[in-house]
Amino acid sequence: MSRVRLGAIGAGWWATSNHFPLFAARDDVELVGVCGLGPGLEGIRERFGFGFATESAEALLDADLDAVVISTPHDLHHPLAAMALDRGLHVLCEKPMTLRADDAWDLAARAERAGTVFLVPYGWNYKAFTVAAKRMLAAGRIGEIQYALCHMASPTRGLFGSDPTHMLERWNSDTAPDPSTWSSPEHGGGYAHGQVTHSSALLFWLTDLRAATVAGRVLNAGAPVDLFDAGVIRFDNGALGSLSGAATLADGDKYQVDIRLFGTEGVLMIDVERERVTLSRYDGEREEVAITPGDGEYECLVPPARFIELITGASTENNSDVTVAARSVELIEALLRSAAADGAETRVHA
Numbered sequence: 001m002s003r004v005r006l007g008a009i010g011a012g013w014w015a016t017s018n019h020f021p022l023f024a025a026r027d028d029v030e031l032v033g034v035c036g037l038g039p040g041l042e043g044i045r046e047r048f049g050f051g052f053a054t055e056s057a058e059a060l061l062d063a064d065l066d067a068v069v070i071s072t073p074h075d076l077h078h079p080l081a082a083m084a085l086d087r088g089l090h091v092l093c094e095k096p097m098t099l100r101a102d103d104a105w106d107l108a109a110r111a112e113r114a115g116t117v118f119l120v121p122y123g124w125n126y127k128a129f130t131v132a133a134k135r136m137l138a139a140g141r142i143g144e145i146q147y148a149l150c151h152m153a154s155p156t157r158g159l160f161g162s163d164p165t166h167m168l169e170r171w172n173s174d175t176a177p178d179p180s181t182w183s184s185p186e187h188g189g190g191y192a193h194g195q196v197t198h199s200s201a202l203l204f205w206l207t208d209l210r211a212a213t214v215a216g217r218v219l220n221a222g223a224p225v226d227l228f229d230a231g232v233i234r235f236d237n238g239a240l241g242s243l244s245g246a247a248t249l250a251d252g253d254k255y256q257v258d259i260r261l262f263g264t265e266g267v268l269m270i271d272v273e274r275e276r277v278t279l280s281r282y283d284g285e286r287e288e289v290a291i292t293p294g295d296g297e298y299e300c301l302v303p304p305a306r307f308i309e310l311i312t313g314a315s316t317e318n319n320s321d322v323t324v325a326a327r328s329v330e331l332i333e334a335l336l337r338s339a340a341a342d343g344a345e346t347r348v349h350a
Protein backbone atom coordinates (compact mmCIF):
# COMPACT_ATOMS: atom_id res chain seq x y z
CA MET A 1 0.00 0.00 0.00
CA SER A 2 1.61 3.28 -1.05
CA ARG A 3 -0.58 5.71 0.90
CA VAL A 4 -3.26 4.90 3.46
CA ARG A 5 -6.53 6.37 2.22
CA LEU A 6 -8.01 7.83 5.40
CA GLY A 7 -11.45 9.21 6.21
CA ALA A 8 -12.41 11.01 9.43
CA ILE A 9 -15.74 11.12 11.26
CA GLY A 10 -15.84 13.81 13.94
CA ALA A 11 -13.92 17.03 13.38
CA GLY A 12 -14.16 18.79 16.73
CA TRP A 13 -11.66 19.89 19.38
CA TRP A 14 -9.66 16.68 19.64
CA ALA A 15 -9.61 15.64 15.99
CA THR A 16 -8.51 19.09 14.80
CA SER A 17 -5.94 19.66 17.55
CA ASN A 18 -4.38 16.19 17.75
CA HIS A 19 -5.19 13.77 14.94
CA PHE A 20 -5.59 15.88 11.80
CA PRO A 21 -2.26 17.78 12.07
CA LEU A 22 -0.43 14.48 12.64
CA PHE A 23 -2.06 12.71 9.70
CA ALA A 24 -1.77 15.75 7.41
CA ALA A 25 1.99 15.85 8.02
CA ARG A 26 2.52 12.24 6.87
CA ASP A 27 3.53 11.33 3.32
CA ASP A 28 2.03 7.87 3.70
CA VAL A 29 -1.52 9.15 4.38
CA GLU A 30 -4.05 10.58 1.94
CA LEU A 31 -6.84 12.54 3.64
CA VAL A 32 -9.76 11.44 1.49
CA GLY A 33 -12.76 12.91 3.31
CA VAL A 34 -13.99 14.43 6.55
CA CYS A 35 -17.40 14.14 8.19
CA GLY A 36 -18.82 16.37 10.92
CA LEU A 37 -21.75 18.60 11.69
CA GLY A 38 -21.97 22.35 11.52
CA PRO A 39 -20.87 25.29 9.41
CA GLY A 40 -17.11 25.07 10.13
CA LEU A 41 -16.61 21.81 8.25
CA GLU A 42 -15.60 23.23 4.88
CA GLY A 43 -12.90 25.34 6.59
CA ILE A 44 -11.56 22.23 8.32
CA ARG A 45 -11.52 20.33 5.00
CA GLU A 46 -9.49 23.09 3.44
CA ARG A 47 -7.14 23.60 6.38
CA PHE A 48 -6.02 19.96 6.51
CA GLY A 49 -6.40 19.11 2.82
CA PHE A 50 -9.20 16.54 2.92
CA GLY A 51 -10.60 15.69 -0.53
CA PHE A 52 -14.23 16.24 0.42
CA ALA A 53 -16.45 17.16 3.36
CA THR A 54 -19.83 15.70 4.25
CA GLU A 55 -22.35 15.67 7.08
CA SER A 56 -23.22 12.04 6.31
CA ALA A 57 -21.16 9.30 7.97
CA GLU A 58 -22.51 6.78 5.43
CA ALA A 59 -21.33 8.94 2.52
CA LEU A 60 -17.89 9.16 4.11
CA LEU A 61 -17.69 5.41 4.70
CA ASP A 62 -18.86 4.65 1.15
CA ALA A 63 -15.86 6.52 -0.31
CA ASP A 64 -12.83 4.52 -1.42
CA LEU A 65 -11.07 4.24 1.95
CA ASP A 66 -8.58 1.96 3.69
CA ALA A 67 -9.09 3.38 7.17
CA VAL A 68 -11.22 5.69 9.27
CA VAL A 69 -10.64 7.77 12.41
CA ILE A 70 -13.69 8.22 14.64
CA SER A 71 -13.61 11.22 17.01
CA THR A 72 -17.29 11.87 17.65
CA PRO A 73 -19.14 12.02 20.99
CA HIS A 74 -18.83 8.73 22.86
CA ASP A 75 -22.31 7.38 22.19
CA LEU A 76 -21.71 7.35 18.41
CA HIS A 77 -18.49 5.31 18.52
CA HIS A 78 -20.20 1.91 18.45
CA PRO A 79 -22.54 2.35 15.47
CA LEU A 80 -19.90 4.15 13.40
CA ALA A 81 -17.09 1.69 14.19
CA ALA A 82 -19.43 -1.24 13.47
CA MET A 83 -20.27 0.21 10.04
CA ALA A 84 -16.59 0.82 9.30
CA LEU A 85 -15.54 -2.70 10.31
CA ASP A 86 -18.33 -4.25 8.27
CA ARG A 87 -16.86 -2.42 5.26
CA GLY A 88 -13.47 -4.01 6.02
CA LEU A 89 -11.82 -0.78 7.13
CA HIS A 90 -9.01 -0.27 9.62
CA VAL A 91 -10.40 1.77 12.53
CA LEU A 92 -8.90 4.25 14.95
CA CYS A 93 -11.76 4.72 17.42
CA GLU A 94 -11.62 7.30 20.17
CA LYS A 95 -12.02 6.44 23.82
CA PRO A 96 -14.20 5.32 25.46
CA MET A 97 -14.58 2.78 22.64
CA THR A 98 -18.25 2.32 23.62
CA LEU A 99 -20.46 3.07 26.61
CA ARG A 100 -21.74 -0.49 27.01
CA ALA A 101 -19.94 -3.78 27.47
CA ASP A 102 -22.08 -5.69 24.98
CA ASP A 103 -21.30 -3.08 22.32
CA ALA A 104 -17.60 -3.26 23.17
CA TRP A 105 -17.46 -7.04 22.74
CA ASP A 106 -19.60 -6.71 19.61
CA LEU A 107 -16.86 -4.49 18.14
CA ALA A 108 -14.22 -7.00 19.25
CA ALA A 109 -16.07 -9.74 17.32
CA ARG A 110 -16.50 -7.53 14.24
CA ALA A 111 -12.82 -6.51 14.35
CA GLU A 112 -11.80 -10.14 14.47
CA ARG A 113 -14.04 -10.94 11.49
CA ALA A 114 -12.72 -7.95 9.55
CA GLY A 115 -9.10 -8.85 10.36
CA THR A 116 -8.20 -5.16 10.22
CA VAL A 117 -6.28 -2.90 12.59
CA PHE A 118 -8.38 -1.54 15.46
CA LEU A 119 -6.69 0.90 17.81
CA VAL A 120 -8.04 3.14 20.58
CA PRO A 121 -5.63 6.05 21.09
CA TYR A 122 -4.65 5.82 24.76
CA GLY A 123 -1.50 7.97 24.88
CA TRP A 124 0.01 6.60 28.10
CA ASN A 125 0.06 3.06 26.68
CA TYR A 126 2.76 4.19 24.22
CA LYS A 127 5.25 5.86 26.57
CA ALA A 128 8.74 4.34 26.76
CA PHE A 129 8.41 4.02 30.54
CA THR A 130 5.08 2.15 30.44
CA VAL A 131 6.47 -0.15 27.72
CA ALA A 132 9.41 -0.86 30.08
CA ALA A 133 6.96 -1.60 32.91
CA LYS A 134 4.96 -3.90 30.64
CA ARG A 135 8.16 -5.84 29.82
CA MET A 136 8.94 -6.28 33.53
CA LEU A 137 5.44 -7.61 34.17
CA ALA A 138 5.51 -9.91 31.14
CA ALA A 139 8.83 -11.31 32.38
CA GLY A 140 7.09 -12.23 35.65
CA ARG A 141 9.22 -9.89 37.76
CA ILE A 142 6.50 -9.40 40.40
CA GLY A 143 4.99 -12.88 40.09
CA GLU A 144 1.22 -13.18 40.14
CA ILE A 145 -0.65 -9.96 40.87
CA GLN A 146 -2.58 -10.06 44.16
CA TYR A 147 -3.55 -6.40 44.55
CA ALA A 148 -3.82 -3.53 42.05
CA LEU A 149 -4.35 0.15 42.78
CA CYS A 150 -5.43 2.31 39.85
CA HIS A 151 -5.83 6.04 40.45
CA MET A 152 -6.28 8.96 38.07
CA ALA A 153 -6.91 12.69 38.52
CA SER A 154 -7.09 15.37 35.83
CA PRO A 155 -7.21 19.18 35.53
CA THR A 156 -10.66 18.90 33.92
CA ARG A 157 -13.01 20.95 36.10
CA GLY A 158 -13.77 23.14 33.10
CA LEU A 159 -14.04 20.33 30.55
CA PHE A 160 -16.68 18.49 32.58
CA GLY A 161 -18.26 21.81 33.50
CA SER A 162 -18.92 24.54 30.97
CA ASP A 163 -15.54 26.19 30.44
CA PRO A 164 -13.03 24.26 28.31
CA THR A 165 -10.55 27.20 28.17
CA HIS A 166 -7.81 25.32 30.00
CA MET A 167 -8.02 22.32 27.65
CA LEU A 168 -7.91 24.58 24.60
CA GLU A 169 -4.83 26.35 25.96
CA ARG A 170 -3.16 23.09 26.86
CA TRP A 171 -3.58 21.75 23.33
CA ASN A 172 -3.12 25.08 21.62
CA SER A 173 -6.52 24.70 20.00
CA ASP A 174 -9.10 27.21 18.79
CA THR A 175 -11.94 24.68 18.34
CA ALA A 176 -13.94 24.24 21.55
CA PRO A 177 -15.71 20.93 22.15
CA ASP A 178 -19.47 20.85 22.18
CA PRO A 179 -20.13 20.95 25.98
CA SER A 180 -22.58 18.07 25.57
CA THR A 181 -19.75 15.75 24.41
CA TRP A 182 -18.21 15.78 27.89
CA SER A 183 -20.91 16.81 30.32
CA SER A 184 -24.21 15.39 29.19
CA PRO A 185 -25.38 12.05 30.61
CA GLU A 186 -27.08 11.15 27.27
CA HIS A 187 -23.75 11.24 25.41
CA GLY A 188 -21.89 9.33 28.13
CA GLY A 189 -20.20 12.38 29.63
CA GLY A 190 -18.48 12.31 33.01
CA TYR A 191 -15.14 11.40 34.48
CA ALA A 192 -15.46 7.60 34.34
CA HIS A 193 -16.12 7.36 30.59
CA GLY A 194 -14.02 10.43 29.86
CA GLN A 195 -10.85 9.79 31.90
CA VAL A 196 -10.90 6.62 34.03
CA THR A 197 -11.04 4.99 30.62
CA HIS A 198 -7.33 5.96 30.26
CA SER A 199 -6.07 4.63 33.60
CA SER A 200 -8.12 1.42 33.37
CA ALA A 201 -6.95 0.76 29.80
CA LEU A 202 -3.36 1.28 30.95
CA LEU A 203 -3.94 -1.18 33.80
CA PHE A 204 -5.48 -3.83 31.53
CA TRP A 205 -2.78 -3.51 28.86
CA LEU A 206 0.02 -3.67 31.44
CA THR A 207 -1.32 -6.61 33.39
CA ASP A 208 -3.70 -8.67 31.20
CA LEU A 209 -6.02 -8.67 34.24
CA ARG A 210 -9.79 -8.75 33.66
CA ALA A 211 -12.28 -7.41 36.22
CA ALA A 212 -14.86 -9.93 37.48
CA THR A 213 -16.90 -7.75 39.86
CA VAL A 214 -16.94 -4.17 41.05
CA ALA A 215 -18.64 -2.27 43.85
CA GLY A 216 -18.64 1.40 42.92
CA ARG A 217 -19.65 4.84 44.04
CA VAL A 218 -19.65 8.08 42.08
CA LEU A 219 -20.15 11.67 43.10
CA ASN A 220 -21.42 14.42 40.80
CA ALA A 221 -20.89 17.18 43.37
CA GLY A 222 -23.47 19.41 41.68
CA ALA A 223 -22.41 18.62 38.09
CA PRO A 224 -24.74 16.78 35.66
CA VAL A 225 -22.23 13.93 35.39
CA ASP A 226 -19.79 12.13 37.69
CA LEU A 227 -16.68 14.07 38.73
CA PHE A 228 -15.43 11.50 41.27
CA ASP A 229 -15.37 7.72 40.98
CA ALA A 230 -14.36 4.98 43.40
CA GLY A 231 -14.56 1.22 43.14
CA VAL A 232 -13.51 -2.03 44.78
CA ILE A 233 -12.64 -4.61 42.14
CA ARG A 234 -12.29 -8.37 42.14
CA PHE A 235 -10.31 -9.66 39.18
CA ASP A 236 -10.75 -13.01 37.41
CA ASN A 237 -7.48 -14.31 38.90
CA GLY A 238 -8.75 -13.63 42.45
CA ALA A 239 -6.76 -10.42 42.91
CA LEU A 240 -8.29 -7.44 44.69
CA GLY A 241 -8.14 -3.88 43.38
CA SER A 242 -9.13 -0.33 44.07
CA LEU A 243 -10.01 2.26 41.48
CA SER A 244 -10.18 5.98 42.04
CA GLY A 245 -10.75 9.02 39.86
CA ALA A 246 -11.10 12.77 40.39
CA ALA A 247 -11.84 15.42 37.76
CA THR A 248 -10.82 18.44 39.79
CA LEU A 249 -7.08 19.05 39.78
CA ALA A 250 -6.23 22.72 39.48
CA ASP A 251 -5.70 24.01 35.93
CA GLY A 252 -2.06 23.64 34.94
CA ASP A 253 -1.35 20.75 37.30
CA LYS A 254 0.05 17.53 35.94
CA TYR A 255 -2.25 14.58 35.42
CA GLN A 256 -2.03 11.87 38.04
CA VAL A 257 -2.04 8.26 36.93
CA ASP A 258 -0.83 6.00 39.66
CA ILE A 259 -0.78 2.25 39.19
CA ARG A 260 0.65 0.15 42.00
CA LEU A 261 0.82 -3.58 41.51
CA PHE A 262 1.52 -5.96 44.36
CA GLY A 263 2.51 -9.49 43.32
CA THR A 264 3.69 -12.75 44.86
CA GLU A 265 7.34 -11.78 44.16
CA GLY A 266 7.38 -8.01 44.47
CA VAL A 267 5.84 -4.62 43.78
CA LEU A 268 5.80 -2.44 40.65
CA MET A 269 4.82 1.21 40.91
CA ILE A 270 4.05 3.50 37.96
CA ASP A 271 3.47 7.17 38.69
CA VAL A 272 3.16 9.47 35.68
CA GLU A 273 2.94 12.66 37.76
CA ARG A 274 6.24 12.17 39.60
CA GLU A 275 7.61 10.31 36.59
CA ARG A 276 8.83 7.14 38.22
CA VAL A 277 8.59 3.44 37.61
CA THR A 278 10.10 1.31 40.33
CA LEU A 279 10.37 -2.41 40.82
CA SER A 280 10.96 -3.73 44.29
CA ARG A 281 11.31 -7.47 44.64
CA TYR A 282 11.07 -9.46 47.85
CA ASP A 283 14.48 -11.03 47.11
CA GLY A 284 16.00 -7.55 47.51
CA GLU A 285 16.38 -6.72 43.83
CA ARG A 286 15.47 -3.13 42.95
CA GLU A 287 15.15 -1.46 39.58
CA GLU A 288 14.17 2.03 38.54
CA VAL A 289 13.27 2.94 34.96
CA ALA A 290 15.03 6.07 33.69
CA ILE A 291 12.38 8.53 32.48
CA THR A 292 13.10 11.61 30.40
CA PRO A 293 11.85 14.64 32.41
CA GLY A 294 8.44 15.69 31.10
CA ASP A 295 7.67 12.30 29.57
CA GLY A 296 4.92 11.66 32.12
CA GLU A 297 2.83 14.49 30.65
CA TYR A 298 -0.17 13.35 28.66
CA GLU A 299 0.15 13.55 24.91
CA CYS A 300 -1.24 11.38 22.17
CA LEU A 301 1.33 11.65 19.37
CA VAL A 302 2.31 7.99 19.05
CA PRO A 303 -1.10 6.25 18.72
CA PRO A 304 -2.19 7.87 15.42
CA ALA A 305 1.29 7.24 13.98
CA ARG A 306 1.23 3.67 15.25
CA PHE A 307 -2.18 3.15 13.66
CA ILE A 308 -0.71 3.94 10.24
CA GLU A 309 2.41 1.84 10.91
CA LEU A 310 0.26 -1.15 11.86
CA ILE A 311 -1.64 -0.77 8.59
CA THR A 312 1.50 -0.47 6.45
CA GLY A 313 3.26 -3.27 8.36
CA ALA A 314 5.95 -0.96 9.73
CA SER A 315 4.94 -2.01 13.27
CA THR A 316 3.19 -4.96 14.89
CA GLU A 317 2.81 -3.44 18.37
CA ASN A 318 -0.74 -2.40 19.20
CA ASN A 319 -0.72 -1.33 22.88
CA SER A 320 -4.40 -0.42 22.96
CA ASP A 321 -6.31 -2.93 20.91
CA VAL A 322 -10.00 -3.75 20.97
CA THR A 323 -9.63 -6.23 23.87
CA VAL A 324 -7.84 -3.75 26.13
CA ALA A 325 -10.51 -1.15 25.31
CA ALA A 326 -13.37 -3.61 25.89
CA ARG A 327 -12.04 -4.60 29.33
CA SER A 328 -11.98 -0.93 30.25
CA VAL A 329 -15.53 -0.36 28.93
CA GLU A 330 -16.98 -3.34 30.78
CA LEU A 331 -15.42 -2.24 34.07
CA ILE A 332 -16.67 1.34 33.76
CA GLU A 333 -20.16 0.29 32.72
CA ALA A 334 -20.38 -2.08 35.71
CA LEU A 335 -18.97 0.59 38.05
CA LEU A 336 -21.69 3.02 36.97
CA ARG A 337 -24.39 0.34 37.28
CA SER A 338 -23.11 -0.51 40.76
CA ALA A 339 -23.13 3.14 41.79
CA ALA A 340 -26.74 3.44 40.57
CA ALA A 341 -27.59 0.39 42.70
CA ASP A 342 -26.25 2.01 45.87
CA GLY A 343 -22.82 0.43 45.59
CA ALA A 344 -23.94 -3.19 45.22
CA GLU A 345 -21.22 -5.59 44.09
CA THR A 346 -21.88 -6.01 40.36
CA ARG A 347 -20.67 -8.58 37.82
CA VAL A 348 -18.45 -7.12 35.12
CA HIS A 349 -18.81 -9.99 32.67
CA ALA A 350 -20.69 -13.29 32.39
Ligand SMILES: NC(=O)c1ccc[n+]([C@@H]2O[C@H](COP(=O)([O-])OP(=O)(O)OC[C@H]3O[C@@H](n4cnc5c(N)ncnc54)[C@H](O)[C@@H]3O)[C@@H](O)[C@H]2O)c1
Nearest residue numbers: 010011012013014036037071072074094095121177178181
Ligand atom coordinates in the same frame (compact mmCIF):
# COMPACT_ATOMS: atom_id res chain seq x y z
N1 LIG B 1 -7.51 9.93 23.21
C1 LIG B 1 -7.53 11.06 23.85
O1 LIG B 1 -6.60 11.39 24.56
C2 LIG B 1 -8.70 12.00 23.70
C3 LIG B 1 -8.59 13.33 24.11
C4 LIG B 1 -9.70 14.17 23.93
C5 LIG B 1 -10.88 13.67 23.39
N2 LIG B 1 -10.94 12.36 23.03
C6 LIG B 1 -12.19 11.80 22.48
O2 LIG B 1 -12.48 12.39 21.22
C7 LIG B 1 -13.89 12.38 21.01
C8 LIG B 1 -14.35 13.75 20.55
O3 LIG B 1 -14.14 14.68 21.59
P1 LIG B 1 -14.12 16.26 21.26
O4 LIG B 1 -13.80 16.94 22.52
O5 LIG B 1 -13.30 16.52 20.07
O6 LIG B 1 -15.67 16.52 20.91
P2 LIG B 1 -16.30 17.68 20.03
O7 LIG B 1 -17.65 17.93 20.57
O8 LIG B 1 -15.37 18.83 19.91
O9 LIG B 1 -16.37 17.02 18.55
C9 LIG B 1 -17.31 16.05 18.19
C10 LIG B 1 -17.35 15.99 16.67
O10 LIG B 1 -18.28 14.97 16.29
C11 LIG B 1 -19.14 15.50 15.29
N3 LIG B 1 -20.43 14.82 15.30
C12 LIG B 1 -21.39 14.86 16.26
N4 LIG B 1 -22.46 14.12 15.87
C13 LIG B 1 -22.15 13.62 14.65
C14 LIG B 1 -22.86 12.79 13.74
N5 LIG B 1 -24.07 12.35 14.00
N6 LIG B 1 -22.22 12.48 12.56
C15 LIG B 1 -20.98 12.93 12.28
N7 LIG B 1 -20.28 13.71 13.12
C16 LIG B 1 -20.85 14.05 14.29
C17 LIG B 1 -19.27 16.99 15.63
O11 LIG B 1 -19.71 17.72 14.52
C18 LIG B 1 -17.81 17.28 16.01
O12 LIG B 1 -17.04 17.49 14.84
C19 LIG B 1 -14.53 11.92 22.33
O13 LIG B 1 -14.88 10.57 22.24
C20 LIG B 1 -13.41 12.10 23.33
O14 LIG B 1 -13.48 11.21 24.42
C21 LIG B 1 -9.88 11.54 23.17
